[in-house]
Amino acid sequence: MAETSQVPRRFDELAPVDVLVCGAGPAGLMAAVTLARYGVSLKIIDKRPQPVMAGHASGSYTPLRIFESGYQPRTQEILHSMGLLHQIKSKSSVVLEGAFWFQRKGSALERAQVGPEISASTNYPYALGVHQGHTESVFIEELRSLGTSVHRPVAFVDYRESGNIEYPLIAYLKNYFTGVVEKISAKYILGCDGAGSKVRAILGIGSAINESRFSWAVVDTFVQSDFPDIRRRCTIRTEKGNVMLVPQANKGLRIYTLLSEEDIATLLASQYDGKESFSTNEKSLVGIVESRVQTILKPYKITITKVTWSSTYDVAQRIADSYTGAQNRIFILGDACHTHSASAAQGLNVSMSDAYNITWKLSLVLRGIAPPNLLETYQAERQHIGKQLVEFDHKISHMYASLEELGSSELHNFALKSKGFSSGCGHQYLPGPLTDEAVDIAIDREAVDPLTPGKRMYPFRVTRHYDGLPINILDDLAPNGKFHIFVFAGDFVRHGKLESLSRLLSSPTSPLIRFCKPSGVVDPHDVLSCPAEDHNTVVDLYFVHTSNHLDTMIASFPLPFPQWQPRIYEDVEGQAHTELGITVDAGALVVVRPDGFVGLVTKLENGDRLNRYFESFMTVDLGQNGVNGGGSRL
Numbered sequence: 001m002a003e004t005s006q007v008p009r010r011f012d013e014l015a016p017v018d019v020l021v022c023g024a025g026p027a028g029l030m031a032a033v034t035l036a037r038y039g040v041s042l043k044i045i046d047k048r049p050q051p052v053m054a055g056h057a058s059g060s061y062t063p064l065r066i067f068e069s070g071y072q073p074r075t076q077e078i079l080h081s082m083g084l085l086h087q088i089k090s091k092s093s094v095v096l097e098g099a100f101w102f103q104r105k106g107s108a109l110e111r112a113q114v115g116p117e118i119s120a121s122t123n124y125p126y127a128l129g130v131h132q133g134h135t136e137s138v139f140i141e142e143l144r145s146l147g148t149s150v151h152r153p154v155a156f157v158d159y160r161e162s163g164n165i166e167y168p169l170i171a172y173l174k175n176y177f178t179g180v181v182e183k184i185s186a187k188y189i190l191g192c193d194g195a196g197s198k199v200r201a202i203l204g205i206g207s208a209i210n211e212s213r214f215s216w217a218v219v220d221t222f223v224q225s226d227f228p229d230i231r232r233r234c235t236i237r238t239e240k241g242n243v244m245l246v247p248q249a250n251k252g253l254r255i256y257t258l259l260s261e262e263d264i265a266t267l268l269a270s271q272y273d274g275k276e277s278f279s280t281n282e283k284s285l286v287g288i289v290e291s292r293v294q295t296i297l298k299p300y301k302i303t304i305t306k307v308t309w310s311s312t313y314d315v316a317q318r319i320a321d322s323y324t325g326a327q328n329r330i331f332i333l334g335d336a337c338h339t340h341s342a343s344a345a346q347g348l349n350v351s352m353s354d355a356y357n358i359t360w361k362l363s364l365v366l367r368g369i370a371p372p373n374l375l376e377t378y379q380a381e382r383q384h385i386g387k388q389l390v391e392f393d394h395k396i397s398h399m400y401a402s403l404e405e406l407g408s409s410e411l412h413n414f415a416l417k418s419k420g421f422s423s424g425c426g427h428q429y430l431p432g433p434l435t436d437e438a439v440d441i442a443i444d445r446e447a448v449d450p451l452t453p454g455k456r457m458y459p460f461r462v463t464r465h466y467d468g469l470p471i472n473i474l475d476d477l478a479p480n481g482k483f484h485i486f487v488f489a490g491d492f493v494r495h496g497k498l499e500s501l502s503r504l505l506s507s508p509t510s511p512l513i514r515f516c517k518p519s520g521v522v523d524p525h526d527v528l529s530c531p532a533e534d535h536n537t538v539v540d541l542y543f544v545h546t547s548n549h550l551d552t553m554i555a556s557f558p559l560p561f562p563q564w565q566p567r568i569y570e571d572v573e574g575q576a577h578t579e580l581g582i583t584v585d586a587g588a589l590v591v592v593r594p595d596g597f598v599g600l601v602t603k604l605e606n607g608d609r610l611n612r613y614f615e616s617f618m619t620v621d622l623g624q625n626g627v628n629g630g631g632s633r634l
């Protein structure tokens with residue numbers, strides 16, 4: 001905590017909240033939206049007087065980061081399940097393919113490779129380029145629909161421990177509109193306030209830094225060009241320099257190029273040109289970039305017709321030593337935890353996933369369903385991904401910048417090998433209380449995306465039983481803070497082998513009973529409703545079988561399956577089973593966490609392992625047959 005002299009004696013006191021979210025960038029907005037959906041009281045603040053304006057064009061210097069962000073497939077899957085992907089895609093560019101070009105000394109520029117931009121198993125085999133202003137507007141509108149708005153322009157100043165059991169933290173906020181310091185009591189604080197995080201600084205969290213000598217320019221433009229791959233993501237390496245081209249929405253183009261020492265000297269000189277310094281500096285930067293890309297692309301022609309944003313950055317990778325402080329009451333997310341180059345299009349994606357990981361855990365803890373030390377898994381899981389991110393970025397940044405072995409396929413091969421990580425679909429958490437790595441059934445490791453504890457579950461397609469509607473499972477897998485028990489029953493329905501499974505899931509020790517306390521909002525006689533709609537339900541059920549849904553009445557299924565009619569599906573010809581590596585004659589019992597990651601894979605009849613999984617981190621039995629204070633071994 002900062003010295004108390006920084007905090008005035010008089011301040012405006014705000015209503016207490018469960019969670020204070022500091023920062024309204026991608027991480028902060030994702031955190032605020034998911035917390036609001038989980039029913040957690042919150043306040044989100046941002047020191048900027050207004051969000052980035054979508055479509056805003058800048059002809060001169062602006063301190064706001066006006067640029068497009070790349071949405072990788074895993075982030076698109078999350079947005080799909082949240083029901084926000086359509087709005088995001090409405091003003092986006094789609095990058096389906098990428099190309100690698102090079103030019104050796106004395107030879108012509110030539111294309112070395114061209115192919116899919118994404119090679120991971122996903123329903124979204126492309127990257128989306130989306131203006132940050134549009135991203136913010138979609139999430140801000142969603143917040144409004146949930147009864148919340150961003151408190152601006154307000155910055156986090158300091159905090160102290162209150163000594164109050166209910167609200168153990170007091171945060172001090174500077175309101176730049178009124179000029180006063182505001183005081184707010186909170187149970188938790190999320191620092192989503194960027195690379196220069198005040199929250200991280202107040203906590204005294206250090207970081208490991210990999211700095212490099214590379215400085216890059218990036219310019220968002222509209223161009224005229226006869227370059228054949230102008231609408232593909234391109235890496236172009238020559239002895240005259242390197243450039244990267246990334247298509248943007250509405251025929252826009254982002255151009256990256258490595259700056260030389262002479263370029264940097266020119267830019268530094270142009271910064272000191274009196275009152276026109278910002279404009280002069282941008283003109284110099286755009287001039288450098290245009291000259292460079294014209295030289296490198298010869299004999300192809302390219303002319304910049306309009307500039308919407310420009311900037312420079314030094315490549316440096318940083319990972320915070322800790323993601324938490326104040327006895328796991330304050331957490332940092334996004335750029336506050338990890339920074340890296342912009343060239344790999346990872347920042348927004350990893351930042352949003354940080355938020356997606358921590359908020360459901362906060363919800364369970366705040367409701368008393370899980371112990372506070374469940375929150376320790378946030379650092380264990382997300383710092384592991386953050387370290388992989390900075391290592392990936394450090395290597396690929398050096399390979400991008402290198403002018404040696406220009407015709408080598410090393411960069412292309414590394415990028416291809418890393419697609420699982422860069423797409424987000426290959427992220428895997430280490431074993432822990434939420435990830436039971438032991439798999440006691442045979443899973444085909446050559447499947448499209450075999451079930452693996454610690455990885456996200458592949459979004460397969462099925463046919464909903466009660467209406468025959470073909471769906472992506474993400475359509476029905478809303479991020480509602482619940483755990484999902486998936487019963488992949490294969491041909492068990494056809495062979496009448498559901499009785500033992502029925503006894504397992506209907507017994508008083510079943511998680512469906514222990515962690516469900518019906519509130520009366522679900523009508524058991526209404527086929528369109530099911531316990532998943534009840535906010536008090538912590539664990540829900542999905543039943544996937546391979547029998548023809550037209551020949552099978554749900555009413556003939558034993559309990560509890562008829563109670564979950566909207567969550568029963570036919571897997572036509574066993575395709576989903578096959579894609580996940582499950583045999584239809586054995587099936588599988590799978591727990592999918594609230595963030596879509598697989599927590600447990602076991603045999604259909606293994607109720608003991610299912611129960612032990614939940615007992616390892618749940619503290620309360622909510623069911624009518626349960627006993628409060630169920631044992632967590634966290």
